[in-house]
Amino acid sequence: MTATLAEEATALLHEVGRELGLDTADARLMRVRSNAVFKLRGEIVVRIATAPDALTRLPVVLDVARWLAERGFPTVRPADELCDHPIVRSGRVITFWRYIPVSGTPTTGELGRVLRDLHRLPVPPFALKRLADPLAEVRRCVETHSDVLTPQQRCWLRERIAELTERWNELEDVDPPVLLHGDAWIDNLLRRDDGDVVLCDWDGVAVGRREWDLVHTYHGQRRFGLTCADVDDFAAAYGHDLRDWPGYSTLMEVRDMYAIGVHIRNAAGDPFSRRELPRRLESLTKGDGSARWYLAPA
Template identity: 30%
Template sequence: MTPEEMAARTSRAVAAATAAGRDLGLAVEEPRVLYDVFSVVVHLAPEPVVVRVPTVLPPSYSRAPETQPNQQRSELAVAGWLADRGHPVVRPSPLVPREPVRRDGFSMTFWQFVEQLPDVEPDMTQRMRQTARLHAALRDYDGGQLGFWAPFGSYVPEGLSELARLPHLIDAADLRRAQREWDAIGPVLTSRAAFTEAFAGVDLQTIHGDAPYHNMISTPDGDLWSDFELVTTGAVESDLAMVGPEALAIYDEAAVALGLRAVDERVLRLTEAAARLAMIAALAMAPELPMLVDAIAPMVDQWRATEPVTAL
């Protein structure tokens, strides 16, 4: 897409969010964009409501249109469940129903506006402890309609398949290696029974799904968990991939104090391999978000420098 086409897409997303908000009874006067990469995030000022409008979607969402709203329902349900129990989370807006809204080709979700502190350097020690607290809280969530490692099961194989039709985005040898690696680890990431057999004794639970220590918002009242777009059932190691040994040690200490298990090194290696493949698969969205090519290039180089995964 050209810059002009992306700007037009942003304008359409803002218009759709504004119209949807007004349809729900919100007095929207000055919508303003807070963020615009994979989603356009719009503050429906002066209402204390923020709308997340995903605009750059994985290929699987176009092939199975019900996937996106179903995942958004899971996102709203889990974040709302945490908020209702007093946990530090950006809550779904109490001014509208906790349901995704479809408008003008976009499926969007509505959240409570929170004041964000600018230029705050994340405290990784505190955030790793917060990640352990999040996992402890989510152990009590019954799972509802959450899939098993939902993002990996569709996102990675669909992305790799799409890249076969986009040879200018990835070297053919790299794509063959990525596909072989997915063939080796994919079976245990797409079948709960296969995972349980391969990793006996490693429990599964509701997890954030996308680096919760990174997806936190610093506010005057402290850090809040946010962005549960990829919430799913899986192993906690998936939320900790590639944080490094020091951060893992902090997490383990906090987790054990909360009655949770320490990180399983085998599962951590599995989820780190899957995270690298997810980065490769993300290139399939580059036609809609060209910045991904340069953004992902260093990660592709790091992946090339690792030993190929041939088996669990």
């Protein structure tokens, strides 16, 4: 029987734990998405990446998180005292972060303020990727994980991705590029025990048009249960309403397509992705822009 992503990640966690002298006996799996994320004793979080390009991205992700923390930006911090670089085992890339005890639920207004502050920062002096092709990973997944797609689905996805990529390239850049979080969804904002909020999960950090960070909240109303009031609060806090942007419709459709990539990649080894992928594909192929989608339970 083929191991699930969770089982594979757990085995890797125990292997690395033995090497570093970490107590992984009571490790708690927090989620499996683009990473399998574990909470350990000693306030340590271990992230085991599922994406194939993780090794090229994660050293810069760690550098950006440190750079932001040095400037007082509310971010999670790498656990450099334990290991200050990614570790590669069995083709998976592993990083270590400080755990943040959380209490309560952040608001979309708080997310808007945090992103406003992030986008006002200068671009850090690292070789950050440019967000020139947001569907590149989805395109790769369609070609390399064809076992979870029917021939008809694969053909439709190829054509739709090509169309959306062309429309993305035609969008006009009004503002200069900014430092992007890359996955600025409300679930990646944590409320600490002291009441302050902290932004986590910087794997998608890049330089590009600010609208890519903003669209997640609007897409959350379309697919994941956020309300119009949530979006209004977000827009007011950020100081700009994406719904007034001429490229809004295209951006929402690109985000729709982007949101299936991880499930194509993980479907063979993750039961949730295996259930969720058909739901999302059906709504996309039918042109249903309001079907409810779901996130893996925490």
